[in-house]
Amino acid sequence: MSTKEPILSVRDMRVEFKIKKQNALPWQKPDILRAVKGVSFDLAAGETLGIVGESGCGKSTLARAIIRMIPSQGGEVFWQGRDLMKMNEKELLGIRKEIQMIFQDPLASLNPRLTAGQIIAEPLKTHYPNTSKDEVKKRVRELMEKVGLSGRMINRYPHEFSGGQCQRIGIARALITNPKMIICDEPVSALDVSVQAQVVNLLMDLQKELGLSLLFIAHDLSVVKHISNRIMVLEFGDIAELGEAHEVINNPQSPYTRELINAVPIPDPIAERKRIAERRALEASA
Amino acid sequence: MMVDVQKMEQFAENLAAQEEVQGRSLFADARRRFFKNKAAVVSLIVLCCVFAFSMFGHMIAVWPNDEMDWGILGQIAELGAPSIENGHYFGVDELGRDLFARVVQGTQISLMVGIVGALIAVIVGTLYGAIAGYTGGKVDNVMMRIVDILQSIPYMFVLILLLVVFGRSIFMLFVGIGLISWLDMSRIARGQTLTLKNKEFVEAAMATGVKPLTIILRHIVPNLLGVVVVYSTLLVPQMILTESFISFLGLGVQEPNTSWGALIAEGAGTMQYGTLWQLAFPMFFFIISLFSFFFIGDGLRDALDPKDQ
Numbered sequence: 098m099s100t101k102e103p104i105l106s107v108r109d110m111r112v113e114f115k116i117k118k119q120n121a122l123p124w125q126k127p128d129i130l131r132a133v134k135g136v137s138f139d140l141a142a143g144e145t146l147g148i149v150g151e152s153g154c155g156k157s158t159l160a161r162a163i164i165r166m167i168p169s170q171g172g173e174v175f176w177q178g179r180d181l182m183k184m185n186e187k188e189l190l191g192i193r194k195e196i197q198m199i200f201q202d203p204l205a206s207l208n209p210r211l212t213a214g215q216i217i218a219e220p221l222k223t224h225y226p227n228t229s230k231d232e233v234k235k236r237v238r239e240l241m242e243k244v245g246l247s248g249r250m251i252n253r254y255p256h257e258f259s260g261g262q263c264q265r266i267g268i269a270r271a272l273i274t275n276p277k278m279i280i281c282d283e284p285v286s287a288l289d290v291s292v293q294a295q296v297v298n299l300l301m302d303l304q305k306e307l308g309l310s311l312l313f314i315a316h317d318l319s320v321v322k323h324i325s326n327r328i329m330v331l332e333f334g335d336i337a338e339l340g341e342a343h344e345v346i347n348n349p350q351s352p353y354t355r356e357l358i359n360a361v362p363i364p365d366p367i368a369e370r371k372r373i374a375e376r377r378a379l380e381a382s383a
Numbered sequence: 384m385m386v387d388v389q390k391m392e393q394f395a396e397n398l399a400a401q402e403e404v405q406g407r408s409l410f411a412d413a414r415r416r417f418f419k420n421k422a423a424v425v426s427l428i429v430l431c432c433v434f435a436f437s438m439f440g441h442m443i444a445v446w447p448n449d450e451m452d453w454g455i456l457g458q459i460a461e462l463g464a465p466s467i468e469n470g471h472y473f474g475v476d477e478l479g480r481d482l483f484a485r486v487v488q489g490t491q492i493s494l495m496v497g498i499v500g501a502l503i504a505v506i507v508g509t510l511y512g513a514i515a516g517y518t519g520g521k522v523d524n525v526m527m528r529i530v531d532i533l534q535s536i537p538y539m540f541v542l543i544l545l546l547v548v549f550g551r552s553i554f555m556l557f558v559g560i561g562l563i564s565w566l567d568m569s570r571i572a573r574g575q576t577l578t579l580k581n582k583e584f585v586e587a588a589m590a591t592g593v594k595p596l597t598i599i600l601r602h603i604v605p606n607l608l609g610v611v612v613v614y615s616t617l618l619v620p621q622m623i624l625t626e627s628f629i630s631f632l633g634l635g636v637q638e639p640n641t642s643w644g645a646l647i648a649e650g651a652g653t654m655q656y657g658t659l660w661q662l663a664f665p666m667f668f669f670i671i672s673l674f675s676f677f678f679i680g681d682g683l684r685d686a687l688d689p690k691d692q
Binding site: 164166189190193194197198200201202205206207208209210211212213219220223224247250252253254256257267270274 | 390405406407408409582583584586587588589590591592593594597601602605606
């Protein structure tokens with residue numbers, strides 16, 4: 098656990114979805130899917146918490162519930178001591194500029210009808226509507242340079258950029274309001290490996306420079322290990338393990354984490370064969 | 384990062400010589416594809432000619448549209464045929480009025496009805512559908528059930544009742560057509576909105592705290608435009624057809640005003656007297672305009688088809 102005062106603390110977060118049965122009559126009770134079952138954690142300023150787990154285990158749902166994009170069925174979220182869940186829309190808007198988000202699909206997260214400049218400027222225009230046009234443009238150019246894009250590309254449209262560049266636009270958009278925390282929802286899963294490294298390193302550089310806290314969601318353990326201070330392993334909406342990154346990876350306590358780590362392929366045929374044999378043995382014994 | 388550092392240096396060098404690169408929007412791409420489609424481009428030119436005809440035709444006309452040629456009246460079948468000498472380029476109608484001037488007048492009104500009807504459909508229908516789709520839940524349910532109810536009313540019946548009760552005027556015709564034209568559009572817009580709503584860029588805007596109305600106007604509606612534009616080019620001829628049908632029945636545009644439908648109705652009524660030009664000229668403009676609109680709609684659909692992008 099970090100000794101610093103947490104910037105974000107989540108207590109007993111629960112999210113449920115109602116699922117209508119097929120051919121259900123209107124008065125029949127819908128099935129309840131418990132996507133997140135009471136998750137608690139703290140995030141310190143400047144720290145990165147990696148959230149891993151197989152697909153459908155509630156990683157993204159948890160992140161969206163924290164910033165109230167989807168309703169939660171219980172739990173508290175303290176952002177610098179204030180409970181987000183009890184805020185009204187107006188107060189929440191003030192918080193939204195401090196917590197920004199980066200999305201999985203770089204192209205889909207950018208409106209195809211807007212130029213890169215307009216996309217990056219949107220949060221600034223939302224939270225500071227009185228900023229002058231020149232000021233906005235200056236900020237946008239500054240941020241584009243910061244994330245490694247040329248300011249000359251300000252008038253280009255998303256489809257004219259590569260996947261990695263689109264993700265950089267997404268990062269610039271997240272940074273323009275000077276947030277304190279960024280939620281990264283599988284930001285590199287849709288990119289190819291060489292670009293993944295660039296984007297992850299960019300995020301780490303920015304974090305160091307700006308003192309950001311990151312909530313880094315991914316299913317790729319190697320990426321998470323690289324960027325995170327601590328790792329939280331989610332298993333069907335529950336915390337399977339939460340601890341220092343190297344501890345979790347090198348000395349996993351829960352069987353679920355062990356299985357997750359064992360599932361990672363090794364780029365060496367001999368070691369890979371050994372790994373598969375070990376997995377089979379593990380499955381046979383289970 | 385190494386690659387990018389090099390790239391940035393390169394760009395920095397270029398920066399002195401060149402300023403911002405102008406991006407090519409999706410619409411610019413679509414425009415380029417549209418102009419490659421010959422049928423659509425020819426239709427666009429034809430339609431522009433029809434527009435020019437309706438705007439400036441009265442300057443060419445020798446006769447005004449409301450004056451009878453007493454010299455011809457009574458012998459229309461013999462003397463009233465199209466001729467350049469007496470200035471009746473399209474001949475005269477059965478009351479001895481210059482058909483050229485009448486067709487100009489009819490074209491103006493028919494195009495106006497078509498375009499106003501389609502505009503109402505585009506503005507009201509798109510916003511209504513986008514709001515219903517984006518809000519979702521109960522609001523969506525109520526809004527779309529209202530559309531269902533309105534759509535289940537036989538509109539021709541309502542239109543005829545409206546014109547009978549409130550008097551036959553062009554304004555009433557606009558009201559009647561405006562009332563029904565947006566229903567289909569709102570459904571199309573809603574359907575598209577439902578798929579757009581779950582896109583990550585809308586989610587990104589929500590996460591930033593952009594207001595719902597701004598999201599609809601900035602993120603949803605511009606992305607609907609492709610579908611809306613195509614549908615509205617098909618809606619214009621539909622509106623013209625509706626108006627022509629009403630006028631053909633004698634309920635639409637009233638004398639001394641006229642429209643394609645009214646002119647065709649008059650021409651059809653006098654067919655047996657051997658004055659076929661009275662039917663042929665309004666019919667010609669009617670058909671080429673409708674064909675043009677359909678071809679343009681086709682061209683736009685191909686140009687804006689997301690599968691090609």
